[in-house]
Amino acid sequence: MEATLAITEAVTKKPKPDPNSLQFGKTFTDHMFTMEYKADEGWTNPQIKPYAPIEIDPAAMVFHYSQTVFEGLKAYRTKDGVVRLFRPEENFKRLNRSNKRLSIPPIDEKSAIEHLKQLVALEKDWIPTEEGTSLYIRPFVIATEPSLQVAPAKSYQLFIILSPVGSYYPTGIQPVSIMVEEDTTRAVRGGTGSAKTGGNYSAGYNAQAKATANGHAQVLWLDGMEKKYIEEVGSMNVFFKINGEIVTPELSDSILEGITRKSVIELLKSWKVPVSERRVTMQEVKDAYDNGTLEEAFGSGTAAVISPIGELTWRDTTMTINGGETGDVTTSLYKTITNIQTGKERDPFGWTLKL
Template identity: 60%
Template sequence: MEGWTVTVDRRITKKEKPNTEQLEFGRIFTDHMFIMDYMEPLGWHDARIVPYQQLTIDPSAMTFHYGQSVFEGMKAYHTDEGEIQLFRPEKNLERLNHSNDRLCIPQIDEEFVLNAIKQLVYLDKDWIPKADGTSLYIRPFIISTEPFIGVAPSHQYKLIVILSPVGSYYKEGINPVKIAVENHYVRAVKGGTGEAKTGGNYAASLKAQEKCTQNGFSQVLWLDGVEKKYIEEVGSMNVFFKINGEVVTPALNGSILEGITRNSVIQLLNHWNIPVTERKVSMEELYEAYVDGKLEEAFGSGTAAVLSPIGQLSWGDKDLFINNGKTGEVSKALYDTLTGIQYGRKTDPFNWVEKVKEVSAIKN
């Protein structure tokens, strides 16, 4: 795609921007979106930014019938100095290609797509909210569009990027949440699509989420799909536990999504010389640590919420109240540091931040 440009069709009548104080997550979308098509033998082509609009897709498009789709989630932040920055966006596009490979979707040019995303974000920069805890959520996704009812990889695709100004993902914010351990339903199994970011994984989680919400919990803690013994994820986030001074997180095993925030947490803990280990963690081990007074903190990590402390785990007839239902010291330090780097308020020793500036690679 060397030498390619992104054509732009600017919206004439701009949408009304929302009240920052009333922002929900993922309900409102900006003026423009990015689209690029794939068709054999052309490959990826026709990269363009257009007004946000509905799609016209054939009812027999394969994405509707066989679920061949992937997506990513990242954010743009407005700093106190008026700059716009992204947090490790290259890792999101690297993971998108990993998901593409698992779903038999053609690879994208990561550098080109990142440049296109920056152009889109800059064009809609006035949509980036400035209130504390708010950001512009960026959702790239790919769907199979070939009109064919047959179980096979599609020969046609659309890559689309949409933007949404957002507030906090959980209404609890950084305050600890109540989590139910799921013993019946499973999210994914090794050899399946758990390590890819595809819609089917999330559809499979809805029934358990519905049940736990009805019972007053924020999310479910997922166990492995074979023995239903080992901890994997919490809701749509990776999960960490501080046990007797050591932070432990489930090792990547083929069914756990490799989170960018997860990786960032591990790097920060190593930077602070706090022991951190990736390994199998069973609910039995966790409960024993709780009984022995060694379970000190628990939290989930992910792009949407950044970090969400866990104050209570409900496992069958057992309730684990962690750190007296308060946010732990390590959890708070991680949240403050990650968000501080994302908003440009703290030093970035890892070069995680990428600035978004006006670019010349736009063909009007």
């Protein structure tokens, strides 16, 4: 990754979308970043070039054995034009953890961030400034070697693409309804649940379709062995406020280590709010609901930032949390994190990186 970055600008630029009607991940900017890996050369040929379809061999191993990982982070532009990235170093650390689990060679994190900064700087006019909007950043790696051997590939390609986005949920910060899934499993211990890889997400499509058909926004996954312990929501880590304490499932190799999750925990500790990472059962949550000590619930993730949970359906019970309204802690977390991301509030943690 020590090679010089080559930049080829697009001759024809796309029209910018209406920032008030942005859908998540449907519109892409004028340029993308690419870099190649070969076993005898390492990572080489970093480029920023016009966004375009890619040509790939039908035998590329990504199609056959799902050797691929991805990341998601955001850039924000303030009214005075300053562009900020939110904790990009954490995303590239996690990308390398995912690479290791999927037997993909690691990338140089510092160089990757520098290349990303140049890509975002080139596309800064694509970053919307309206409330709740941002530029979503999707780095991903695919195995490109044409081979049907069941073994790690010898060649890969890293891409970074950019997409201006509005709120992940159409309702924004309004509370959402979540369905607890017991029939299918997202991940099991010893599997790839802690890696950000495509198969973990497509494995949840059936459950998500069932949830959507029943009026729910997302699925809450339980552990794959006992169907007893809470793990995560489809696109978010999950938190519960029980009797004044914020609890979240402790990390394992079947739970993705969220960057927003980490930020929430650090922020709560700075506020001296009791917070613990431990195993949490659905029965504990149900008992807390029954005895009146389940005070708030919310999810955290890059796309949604903080998403309050207003209803939680488990078996034949629908629990309406905090009267279906967004709780005080949830609101404070959302406002503080988004204000830090957009430069409206001081960043005492050094989370944001200015371009």
